[in-house]
Amino acid sequence: MVITQHQEAGLLTLTLNRPDALNAITTELLVELGHALEKAQDPAVRAILLTGAGRAFSVGQDLKEVQVRQESFKDHLRHYNRVIKLLQHLEKPVLAAINGAAAGAGFSLTLACDLRLASESAFFTPAFSRIGLVPDSGMSYFLPRIVGWNKAFDLLTFSPRVTAEEAFELGIVDRIFPVDTFQEQARAFALELAQGPTLALGLTKQLLCRSGSATLEEMLDYEAEMQDRAGQSQDHHEGMQAFLEKRPSRFSGM
Numbered sequence: 643m644v645i646t647q648h649q650e651a652g653l654l655t656l657t658l659n660r661p662d663a664l665n666a667i668t669t670e671l672l673v674e675l676g677h678a679l680e681k682a683q684d685p686a687v688r689a690i691l692l693t694g695a696g697r698a699f700s701v702g703q704d705l706k707e708v709q710v711r712q713e714s715f716k717d718h719l720r721h722y723n724r725v726i727k728l729l730q731h732l733e734k735p736v737l738a739a740i741n742g743a744a745a746g747a748g749f750s751l752t753l754a755c756d757l758r759l760a761s762e763s764a765f766f767t768p769a770f771s772r773i774g775l776v777p778d779s780g781m782s783y784f785l786p787r788i789v790g791w792n793k794a795f796d797l798l799t800f801s802p803r804v805t806a807e808e809a810f811e812l813g814i815v816d817r818i819f820p821v822d823t824f825q826e827q828a829r830a831f832a833l834e835l836a837q838g839p840t841l842a843l844g845l846t847k848q849l850l851c852r853s854g855s856a857t858l859e860e861m862l863d864y865e866a867e868m869q870d871r872a873g874q875s876q877d878h879h880e881g882m883q884a885f886l887e888k889r890p891s892r893f894s895g896m
């Protein structure tokens with residue numbers, strides 16, 4: 643298996659598991675990741691943590707696999723695009739735990755997640771321009787939305803190595819943890835999120851997705867619609883009770 647799966651207390655951890663190849667992405671890896679993400683729609687899964695085995699998160703497309711191309715770029719990218727859409731449309735928090743290099747489509751994978759937790763030793767590089775390609779797997783969508791148009795163009799043109807600290811300054815990374823305790827702290831962070839009001843978090847994610855292409859009027863209507871749904875949830879009831887009883891909430895995700 644090139645994707646390993648571990649489930650505990652509502653948290654599904656998916657590990658890109660080709661450490662000897664720095665988790666370079668093959669078609670097999672994309673197909674397995676796609677299957678795992680489809681299965682993650684199960685309500686028992688309340689958060690997903692995507693990480694890499696070994697010293698890298700992922701160095702992007704396995705360039706050795708595509709030395710001799712079996713299909714056009716457009717056909718090949720269907721496998722990537724399926725995974726990116728699944729990451730975005732899952733109605734639960736999806737976190738990337740970036741343990742090392744995130745390059746090319748490996749970087750894109752992290753951008754399609756809702757939050758990025760980075761080890762102090764992690765770094766990011768778009769890499770596409772260095773081999774004469776354009777950004778893909780959603781990078782041209784997510785990156786300018788996070789860092790702004792000109793910074794995105796700068797990064798995509800020069801493809802520097804962006805350290806975890808620089809990525810944090812740019813808003814690409816949301817939390818940085820020390821190398822020695824990274825796995826433990828990323829897991830603890832994700833486990834806490836997996837105990838959250840999953841339904842409301844999933845609806846929040848839908849709102850943010852919609853806001854990219856909607857007017858204020860449309861968003862106000864959509865917020866009201868989503869609030870109607872969240873307002874009928876067990877977790878809203880529990881949250882209100884917990885507030886009134888001055889105790890921590892015990893959310894079920896429903």
Ligand code: T3D
Nearest residue numbers: 666701702703704705706708715718743745746747748769
């Ligand atoms: O259909 C399509 O192709 C379209 C899809 C495109 C999606 C993409 O992701 S395109 C972008 C692909 N990725 C890259 O171009 C990144 C290439 N790698 C690098 O720039 C560097 O390796 C890193 C900056 C990521 C890491 O640098 P460093 O110094 O930590 O490691 P290294 O020494 O460069 O690499 C270590 C080994 O991994 C080395 O192999 P060797 O010499 O020990 O046998 C290197 O060749 C190999 N490696 C690194 N990246 C890839 C790779 N092998 C295959 N594919 C890779 N992407």
